Amino acid sequence: MKKIIASIFASVVLAGAAPVFAQSAPVASAAAPAADPAALAAAREMFDAMNYSTLLSGMMRQMGQGIGSSMRAGAEAAINNNAKMSAEQKKQALAKMETELPAAINALQGLMNDQTVVDEILSETVPLYARTYTADELKQITAFYRTPVGAKMLATTPQLMQAGMQIGQQVFVRRVGPLMEKLQAQQTKKP
Template identity: 30%
Template sequence: MKRLFLAFFAVAMFGAQVPVLSAPATPAAPETLDPMKVAAARDLLEAMRFKFALAADMKAAASGAEDMLHKIVARKVQDNAQLDAAARTKATAALQKMMPEAVEALEGVFTDPQTSEDISKETARIYARTFSVEELVQIATFYRTPTGQKLLGMSTRIHNESLAYGRQYILRRIDTLVEEMMKNAAPEQPPRKDAK
């Protein structure tokens, strides 16, 4: 039922332009990977407490689902060149009526255990393609040490602090750049006669 609703919602909102939303895409046949590598990668994910972290990410995504959906709907309606102002208003009103059911369906995607299972399986495959069995075992062994556990526990904080610093750094650089641009764009003014 939810897939049917999402299909209807997508068609109503975007027309035939979004076939991905109207029906689940048939995934390409996965490449054959060494089962030992996949098993080692799954063990690594266990050592990394991946499912725990993924569950927290999914919970956060679900809590932001309504806001995300509102923003996407507003942007898609605004960007639809086929709609004039009156049609945009009408489309927005119709979509707002559908929003509670759409939010419920989207939240269901985030809380569906199959979503986490599929993401976990593909993540294991990514690791299996990237590392050898020996490397996967070494990484998993490290994550099971006290230092590895500390790294796992602090990774989010370190990542967030790094991003915050990066934003501040870039903003300072942009500010300096804009000041230079303004200085170079300002016409030279002769010194004022009344200035001492």
């Protein structure tokens, strides 16, 4: 059961790690070169103009609010679609899930509401952008976010992200059942 909850926990976190803004930067390797100090300053200014800390905190709170139902649905599907379990074993696993899942949900919600997580993400993201964009490019991006359209984009991003995540969940839910049936059919064909 703990493996099911852990895998669902990881899936939900990874699915919720969508980009916050239009420009996405490639992931840096551990041996990435140091960023230009002017680009670092420009990246900090860009994130300030975006009100990134507040935006990310809000997104994480929104994700935290829906995490319980997502984790429960995922755990139930994993148990109910396990062809190796009898009906009684599934019943027992579902009961055990109901006792263990609230603590996992509370822990995850606590993590998602922890401002130090947001601060850490921001401090590690600034150098990434400073290595990816020049100081001049970052100043141009910052200028965009200070325009009415840029401000509107920042203001609507949390709602759009939440709606987008709901759409993504609906698409996955529609596909999980047939996928599980296909996997079960493949398992029963194996000698």
